[in-house]
Amino acid sequence: MSSEELDKEYSPSYWSKRFKTGEEVLQNHFKIVEEETQRNLKRYNCKRNIRYGDREMERMDIYFNTEQGSPIVVYIHGGYWQELTKDQSAYCVSPLIENGGRVIVLDYDLCPNVKLEEIVQQIRKAIKFVFKYAENSNAQSVSIVGHSAGAHLAASVLQEEEIQDISNLDRPVSVFLISGVYDLTDLRKTTVNRNNLLSLDDTNVKKCSPIFHDYGHLKSLNIRFYLYVAENDSRVFIKQSENFHNHLLSSGLQTELRIVPVCDHFDIVENLRHSDFEIIRKIIEQAVVI
Numbered sequence: 425m426s427s428e429e430l431d432k433e434y435s436p437s438y439w440s441k442r443f444k445t446g447e448e449v450l451q452n453h454f455k456i457v458e459e460e461t462q463r464n465l466k467r468y469n470c471k472r473n474i475r476y477g478d479r480e481m482e483r484m485d486i487y488f489n490t491e492q493g494s495p496i497v498v499y500i501h502g503g504y505w506q507e508l509t510k511d512q513s514a515y516c517v518s519p520l521i522e523n524g525g526r527v528i529v530l531d532y533d534l535c536p537n538v539k540l541e542e543i544v545q546q547i548r549k550a551i552k553f554v555f556k557y558a559e560n561s562n563a564q565s566v567s568i569v570g571h572s573a574g575a576h577l578a579a580s581v582l583q584e585e586e587i588q589d590i591s592n593l594d595r596p597v598s599v600f601l602i603s604g605v606y607d608l609t610d611l612r613k614t615t616v617n618r619n620n621l622l623s624l625d626d627t628n629v630k631k632c633s634p635i636f637h638d639y640g641h642l643k644s645l646n647i648r649f650y651l652y653v654a655e656n657d658s659r660v661f662i663k664q665s666e667n668f669h670n671h672l673l674s675s676g677l678q679t680e681l682r683i684v685p686v687c688d689h690f691d692i693v694e695n696l697r698h699s700d701f702e703i704i705r706k707i708i709e710q711a712v713v714i
């Protein structure tokens with residue numbers, strides 16, 4: 425593929441069919457996610473800026489109705505590791521709270537302030553913190569949801585063998601990976617990584633690409649993967665999800681892949697604010713253990 429073609433494949437807004445320009449898709453996305461987050465902050469109890477580390481951005485918001493016992497859903501926002509914050513990313517909260525859940529929205533540093541590898545370390549720290557909190561507050565389940573770059577971060581943390589110690593995983597864990605990227609070898613050469621702002625090089629690009637890691641260490645755990653990608657994502661994005669789903673299958677894990685009709689890279693998560701959307705229904709179904 426030429427470098428122009430590759431840039432296009434890695435520009436999710438180009439592929440949306442809802443607006444005339446990619447600009448408008450992004451503007452609309454930011455408006456929806458900000459407004460919905462503001463609404464949820466007003467509507468629900470939220471412990472804000474709970475720290476999971478010493479750095480300024482190592483913090484999270486915990487939305488809850490009942491804190492004891494209820495299922496926990498952790499949300500990791502996307503934005504190609506360089507955009508967005510937790511204050512624009514609490515749009516899945518309402519249907520989850522209304523169905524008895526708790527939602528934790530993570531903040532993390534953005535590139536180029538830090539290297540992509542450092543963000544992975546931060547998310548690992550955050551997930552450790554969440555499992556401790558889940559234990560202390562007797563959560564009946566933990567679900568991890570990541571969008572786009574956030575799906576990459578979730579998958580990156582789970583590729584490490586030490587994840588087994590994090591969680592005394594006696595509670596069910598579900599992982600929802602939505603329109604993610606799992607192989608960064610091509611992305612590294614695109615404008616997403618202009619001036620190498622992600623700090624990817626020949627020596628770390630495979631380490632930073634979940635598809636090159638064996639997930640066999642998760643086999644004995646009660647963990648399920650749900651991969652989603654939008655019908656109107658780029659061909660390369662759809663391929664990324666197909667390949668990673670097959671990779672997890674060959675590691676012997678429980679995984680499902682669904683190409684969500686009509687949606688694009690952005691409304692596939694904007695719709696998480698609607699309780700009848702198929703992905704949020706699945707999250708609720710998995711989180712609430714009967």
Ligand SMILES: N[C@@H](CC(=O)c1ccccc1NC=O)C(=O)O
Nearest residue numbers: 435436437438502503504572573
């Ligand atoms: N510059 C990108 C924006 C983008 O990829 C994005 C924006 C918001 C949330 C997630 C995104 N993608 C991956 O993390 C685009 O043109 O679509």
